[in-house]
Amino acid sequence: xxxxxxxxxxxxxWSIGTPDPIDHELRSAITxxxxxxxxxxxxxxxxxxxxxxxxxxxxxxxxxxxxILGVYDRLFEFTDGAVSPLVGGALEHLGYDAGYTFVxxxxxxxxxxxxxxxxxxTVLHVPGPVVLDIGAVGKGWLAGQIAGMIDQPCVVDASGDxxxxxGRTLRVALEDPGDPQMAIGVAEVPDGHAICASxxxxxxxxxxxxxILDARSASPTRAIVGAWAGGPDPAWADGLATAAxxxxxxxxxxxxxxxxxxxxARIRGLPGEVFS
Amino acid sequence: MTPSTRRAYATLAASTAxxxxxxxxxxxxxxxxxxxGTSTPSMTTGPAASPSxxxxxxxxxxxxxxxxxxxxxxxxxxxxxxxxxxIAADGTITDLDVDGRAESGNSEQYQGKFxxxxxxxxxxxxxxxxxxxxxxxxxxxxxxxNDAIGQIIERARA
Numbered sequence: 001x002x003x004x005x006x007x008x009x010x011x012x013x014w015s016i017g018t019p020d021p022i023d024h025e026l027r028s029a030i031t032x033x034x035x036x037x038x039x040x041x042x043x044x045x046x047x048x049x050x051x052x053x054x055x056x057x058x059x060x061x062x063x064x065x066x067x068i069l070g071v072y073d074r075l076f077e078f079t080d081g082a083v084s085p086l087v088g089g090a091l092e093h094l095g096y097d098a099g100y101t102f103v104x105x106x107x108x109x110x111x112x113x114x115x116x117x118x119x120x121x122t123v124l125h126v127p128g129p130v131v132l133d134i135g136a137v138g139k140g141w142l143a144g145q146i147a148g149m150i151d152q153p154c155v156v157d158a159s160g161d162x163x164x165x166x167g168r169t170l171r172v173a174l175e176d177p178g179d180p181q182m183a184i185g186v187a188e189v190p191d192g193h194a195i196c197a198s199x200x201x202x203x204x205x206x207x208x209x210x211x212i213l214d215a216r217s218a219s220p221t222r223a224i225v226g227a228w229a230g231g232p233d234p235a236w237a238d239g240l241a242t243a244a245x246x247x248x249x250x251x252x253x254x255x256x257x258x259x260x261x262x263x264x265a266r267i268r269g270l271p272g273e274v275f276s
Numbered sequence: 277m278t279p280s281t282r283r284a285y286a287t288l289a290a291s292t293a294x295x296x297x298x299x300x301x302x303x304x305x306x307x308x309x310x311x312x313g314t315s316t317p318s319m320t321t322g323p324a325a326s327p328s329x330x331x332x333x334x335x336x337x338x339x340x341x342x343x344x345x346x347x348x349x350x351x352x353x354x355x356x357x358x359x360x361x362x363i364a365a366d367g368t369i370t371d372l373d374v375d376g377r378a379e380s381g382n383s384e385q386y387q388g389k390f391x392x393x394x395x396x397x398x399x400x401x402x403x404x405x406x407x408x409x410x411x412x413x414x415x416x417x418x419x420x421x422n423d424a425i426g427q428i429i430e431r432a433r434a
Contacts, residue, residue: 160413173403175413182400186408197413228412265398275399 009034010042010139012159017166018152030146037142040064043088043133050132058125064141065122067235071137075239076114076215082246083239084114084215088131091213094220111215140196140238147234160197163234164189174257174274175199177226184259185274187230194234198241199226212245221245226259230271 003021007014009031016022022030040049040062052059061069075083093109118125124132140161147156147163155170156163164170169190173183177199189195198212212221229240231254240256243249250256250268257274258266265274403411 155410157410162410162412170409171407172410172412173406173408175403175411176400177413179400180413181403183403183406183408183411184398184400186406187412195412199413226413259398263398275401 007031010038010142011044012139014159015157016146016150017155017157018150020152022150026149026151030149033145033149034142036062037064037138037145041068041132041134041138043091043131053124053126053130053132055129057127058123060123062122065119065124068134068137068141069119069124071141071235071239072114072134074236075136075243078249079243079246081113081115081216082214083136083243084111085132085134085136086112086114086117086130087213087215087218088133090215090218091133092131093218094213109218111213111218114215136198136242137235137239140194140241141235144194144234161194161234161238162189162196163194164191167191171272174226174228177259183275184226184265185257185270185272187228187255187257187270187272189230190271193230193232194237195228195230196234196238196241197226197228198238198245212242214246223260224258225261227256228258229254229256231255 003018005016005018005022005027016030038045039047041064042048043050045051049059049061069085072083072085090109090111093105112126112128112130116127117130139158143156143158143161143163147154147165150156150165153167154163154165156165162170162172169188172187172189172195174185174187175197176182176184187195213219214221224245227241227244229237229244229250231237231240231251233254237254240249240254244256244258248256248266248268252269255269255271256266257268257270260266265276267274
């Protein structure tokens with residue numbers, strides 16, 4: 001990878017490495033693709049399509065909806081309801097809102113049940129006002145989509161979610177959630193695979209508040225401080241990196257590593273090593 | 277202060293910033309809009325500390341400092357974050373607090389490490405010493421945080 005294109009999108013830094021520079025036309029197409037994703041899904045934008053779900057019971061979420069929400073169906077089922085795209089309202093309640101107020105609201109809040117929602121084609125039907133947040137899946141999914149648009153070998157790195165189409169195996173450090181200068185291990189990511197990371201201490205705005213919520217309690221998780229997942233499906237790997245906070249879900253194609261608050265690692269099928 | 281000292285200090289400040297405030301690209305699929313600001317500021321609840329009278333032999337006046345940094349949130353509102361640091365005479369940041377409760381969180385973590393037994397612990401290695409291509413969990417620094425640290429540096433040098 002001799003050429004790197006760096007940009008900011010959907011609230012994070014992106015880097016796309018390729019042997020040859022990506023031409024202007026393809027860059028525009030990629031930028032448009034990301035813009036369309038953001039305009040549809042961002043819970044931070046009042047003009048986003050998902051914002052309509054705050055008031056309307058049925059909203060057409062466009063062509064990406066079946067793939068993205070299908071991943072959530074599986075995550076919701078496999079984690080007994082802990083992972084849900086309906087945690088947006090609880091995140092706002094806790095202060096992680098479009099204004100970045102970071103002032104938690106008073107009293108408990110309940111997350112509506114994802115199983116009470118229904119997708120017909122691309123139209124999502126919800127039982128009442130909801131704030132959709134696809135943070136556990138969206139970035140990995142989008143990174144995979146972008147990688148699929150590039151007509152040469154590439155590594156798409158969306159700050160923690162990396163899709164490897166370079167033609168060779170990548171060695172990727174698992175960054176220590178407590179110290180970004182340190183790694184707790186290294187994963188070998190083969191060509192065609194992705195690696196995704198999720199950490200509860202990031203995006204933390206008070207001692208016990210961060211962005212990974214258990215939808216059943218509407219509260220941040222506590223036992224696990226960081227999780228990584230990898231495999232051929234970037235959206236599923238991204239989802240697993242959040243689901244691993246709640247359940248042990250590695251499968252024969254996807255690996256997971258979790259680090260708990262006592263710095264014990266749970267390693268499932270990792271191609272690579274965790275330092276101990 | 278010599279330029280090299282200043283540079284070293286700035287590096288330290290930046291890395292400390294990452295430790296406490298690193299904003300993960302972790303999973304923001306639904307994503308914020310403009311990443312102008314930060315992702316992890318937090319509220320300081322403690323009282324404002326003032327620099328104590330320091331030793332005369334250092335480049336900095338040691339003591340506890342507090343500053344408020346501002347940043348732009350995704351919806352274009354200006355927000356602020358309070359940062360407290362403790363600075364030694366040589367400019368080393370010896371303590372840093374953004375949420376006002378970091379200290380208790382740390383002791384809790386250490387207590388956990390102690391209880392879990394040393395043989396099961398994961399040991400970190402320096403990323404710079406590994407043969408790797410990429411890092412999963414890479415961090416963004418907080419604009420508001422860096423703004424606050426910049427103010428503190430100015431005051432500590434005075």
